[in-house]
Amino acid sequence: MRWAVILAGGSGTRFWPLSTPRVPKQLLPLCGAESTAEAAVSRLTGLVDRSRILLVTGRHLAGPLAARLGIETDNVLVEPVAKSTAPALAWATHVATRRDPKAAVLSLHADWYVPDVAAFQRVAAAALEVAEREPCLVTVGVVPTRPETGYGYLVPGEPTGSAFRVARFKEKPTPTAAEELIAGGALWNSGLFAWRGSVLRTQLERHTPEISRGLGELDHGNVAGFFDGAQEISIDVGLLERSPDVLTVRGDFAWDDVGTWEALARVRPPDSSGNVLVGPVSAVSTTDSIGWSEGTPLVLAGMNGIVAVAANGRLLVMPRSKAAELKQVLDALPRPVREV
Amino acid sequence: MRWAVILAGGSGTRFWPLSTPRVPKQLLPLCGAESTAEAAVSRLTGLVDRSRILLVTGRHLAGPLAARLGIETDNVLVEPVAKSTAPALAWATHVATRRDPKAAVLSLHADWYVPDVAAFQRVAAAALEVAEREPCLVTVGVVPTRPETGYGYLVPGEPTGSAFRVARFKEKPTPTAAEELIAGGALWNSGLFAWRGSVLRTQLERHTPEISRGLGELDHGNVAGFFDGAQEISIDVGLLERSPDVLTVRGDFAWDDVGTWEALARVRPPDSSGNVLVGPVSAVSTTDSIGWSEGTPLVLAGMNGIVAVAANGRLLVMPRSKAAELKQVLDALPRPVREV
Numbered sequence: 001m002r003w004a005v006i007l008a009g010g011s012g013t014r015f016w017p018l019s020t021p022r023v024p025k026q027l028l029p030l031c032g033a034e035s036t037a038e039a040a041v042s043r044l045t046g047l048v049d050r051s052r053i054l055l056v057t058g059r060h061l062a063g064p065l066a067a068r069l070g071i072e073t074d075n076v077l078v079e080p081v082a083k084s085t086a087p088a089l090a091w092a093t094h095v096a097t098r099r100d101p102k103a104a105v106l107s108l109h110a111d112w113y114v115p116d117v118a119a120f121q122r123v124a125a126a127a128l129e130v131a132e133r134e135p136c137l138v139t140v141g142v143v144p145t146r147p148e149t150g151y152g153y154l155v156p157g158e159p160t161g162s163a164f165r166v167a168r169f170k171e172k173p174t175p176t177a178a179e180e181l182i183a184g185g186a187l188w189n190s191g192l193f194a195w196r197g198s199v200l201r202t203q204l205e206r207h208t209p210e211i212s213r214g215l216g217e218l219d220h221g222n223v224a225g226f227f228d229g230a231q232e233i234s235i236d237v238g239l240l241e242r243s244p245d246v247l248t249v250r251g252d253f254a255w256d257d258v259g260t261w262e263a264l265a266r267v268r269p270p271d272s273s274g275n276v277l278v279g280p281v282s283a284v285s286t287t288d289s290i291g292w293s294e295g296t297p298l299v300l301a302g303m304n305g306i307v308a309v310a311a312n313g314r315l316l317v318m319p320r321s322k323a324a325e326l327k328q329v330l331d332a333l334p335r336p337v338r339e340v
Numbered sequence: 341m342r343w344a345v346i347l348a349g350g351s352g353t354r355f356w357p358l359s360t361p362r363v364p365k366q367l368l369p370l371c372g373a374e375s376t377a378e379a380a381v382s383r384l385t386g387l388v389d390r391s392r393i394l395l396v397t398g399r400h401l402a403g404p405l406a407a408r409l410g411i412e413t414d415n416v417l418v419e420p421v422a423k424s425t426a427p428a429l430a431w432a433t434h435v436a437t438r439r440d441p442k443a444a445v446l447s448l449h450a451d452w453y454v455p456d457v458a459a460f461q462r463v464a465a466a467a468l469e470v471a472e473r474e475p476c477l478v479t480v481g482v483v484p485t486r487p488e489t490g491y492g493y494l495v496p497g498e499p500t501g502s503a504f505r506v507a508r509f510k511e512k513p514t515p516t517a518a519e520e521l522i523a524g525g526a527l528w529n530s531g532l533f534a535w536r537g538s539v540l541r542t543q544l545e546r547h548t549p550e551i552s553r554g555l556g557e558l559d560h561g562n563v564a565g566f567f568d569g570a571q572e573i574s575i576d577v578g579l580l581e582r583s584p585d586v587l588t589v590r591g592d593f594a595w596d597d598v599g600t601w602e603a604l605a606r607v608r609p610p611d612s613s614g615n616v617l618v619g620p621v622s623a624v625s626t627t628d629s630i631g632w633s634e635g636t637p638l639v640l641a642g643m644n645g646i647v648a649v650a651a652n653g654r655l656l657v658m659p660r661s662k663a664a665e666l667k668q669v670l671d672a673l674p675r676p677v678r679e680v
Binding site for chain 2: 017280282284285293296297298299300301302303306308310313314315316317318319322325326329332333334336337
């Protein structure tokens with residue numbers, strides 16, 4: 001059967017001060033009325049039965065997420081500690097496989113913006129079909145729409161059936177490298193993956209000693225022991241970049257990981273001045289700016305290209321072009337200011 | 341005897357959203373711990389007895405101002421309607437002269453920044469001395485420190501004793517004109533004036549029909565009637581620019597009318613990044629900016645040359661260079677946002 005694993009951790013820093021550890025971005029209505037996590041679940045309707053959707057998250061988010069998304073408690077997997085995507089996906093895939101030895105697992109994130117659900121489902125189904133057929137790990141390579149430097153890229157190699165082998169991965173390129181990659185046909189490594197449980201296990205044992213040493217703990221039901229022994233490592237670095245058995249399916253649909261305030265201008269239509277204004281925000285002679293207020297009237301006058309946010313009793317003003325540096329900004333703030 | 345008239349009206353728009361109609365800028369601690377209105381009264385200590393300081397203001401401000409400044413009720417003159425400086429000064433000078441027929445009146449504003457009180461008093465005393473001696477209106481021309489385009493200028497002509505005749509006035513010049521004026525020895529028309537009551541009366545009757553027609557009403561104690569009939573006109577336009585009997589005394593002291601948020605950087609020492617931050621404001625990689633928060637933590641990151649203000653449940657973000665256009669910004673705002 002087909003299963004889905006939704007990764008829904010998150011520290012809540014990328015959309016500070018709107019996002020917080022208790023309400024990280026996947027719970028925020030960033031892209032519309034629905035939160036991205038709710039959209040992630042809706043997006044699977046008809047593709048994966050809700051009873052076979054697993055949610056991986058942290059302790060503080062498990063309750064709110066399960067309630068909001070209508071995921072039953074058994075399917076909410078609470079990480080004892082966040083150690084990036086490789087341990088999380090190994091565990092969740094193990095859970096699916098124990099319940100259903102023939103499980104084919106689709107892995108996705110709770111904080112994406114994917115407006116065209118039909119196109120998404122077509123591609124996700126294709127990835128699952130390849131995973132069900134081939135003893136390989138399947139990635140979905142999204143067709144790039146801009147030379148984004150915050151994403152990872154994958155370069156398709158020789159075709160095999162409806163998919164391609166992956167020739168190489170390139171994480172967060174420079175702007176020039178990103179343009180060259182795109183010109184050469186590279187795709188965004190979206191994080192939308194598919195594999196059979198048995199295949200992931202074999203691949204981890206072959207390529208990822210940082211994780212595979214502890215898989216026996218999972219067999220004995222000792223999740224804490226598994227996480228204790230696992231190293232913090234992403235599935236990309238820990239497995240996909242190491243294995244020769246990685247395929248990619250081309251994903252020609254709009255996809256955004258809504259990683260920074262800057263992304264808001266891609267997922268919400270700007271007004272005729274290029275502004276995206278949410279809440280009581282007044283823009284006077286202001287262009288290409290992002291304004292978000294939860295309640296306090298915010299006035300932007302004569303500004304260009306800024307992000308201004310009033311939320312959770314904090315105000316942030318920064319250039320839109322520097323939105324990706326928000327984490328460093330937070331690190332520079334006194335704790336009582338940062339913690340909302 | 342020497343009298344002082346402090347003009348303390350104001351609509352509270354220049355420092356929005358911190359300033360409001362009920363708490364306009366002269367009541368704000370813009371330049372330090374003391375409000376500019378309190379500083380205006382302190383600045384007269386030793387020069388004019390407090391019992392001879394008259395305060396001209398509007399109805400809503402009279403109570404708070406009198407209490408804060410320790411001015412007795414008899415000396416608080418409440419304008420029935422604000423009609424600029426000519427009617428206000430005509431009335432206040434009339435009040436002083438009725439109580440003291442030999443009154444020499446010093447006229448000043450409640451919202452100035454003048455750090456060097458001794459220098460101010462030296463110049464103000466000199467202006468009063470000239471006014472006591474000559475049948476003229478005396479202005480203090482402050483030595484300019486920058487080609488300010490928001491001020492009026494006066495060009496000194498031939499010397500007469502310790503003063504100069506005023507050759508001409510120039511209100512709010514272009515930047516180029518301001519530089520030429522300064523190069524030619526022009527001074528800022530500060531609004532610090534001195535005259536005898538009898539001289540002002542004669543001058544108004546000679547040059548300012550817009551006001552003088554109603555002076556008889558004041559003689560009969562009909563203040564409302566006087567304001568009713570008076571036209572809205574400044575003392576500069578209505579009298580000083582028309583009269584040949586205007587002298588100027590050179591004022592070589594730091595003076596600022598703290599007219600915009602921009603002015604804050606002149607009256608409060610900027611930090612090593614050129615920022616002036618008041619209240620819980622954090623600046624990260626931010627330069628030459630002005631941040632003011634009454635309570636909500638405000639974070640400025642990667643910004644240059646902005647004004648950001650959190651006060652009275654409103655947030656304002658604008659370029660520092662456009663601070664003088666705040667009134668137009670307010671005019672463009674919906675009433676519920678503007679009114680704090």
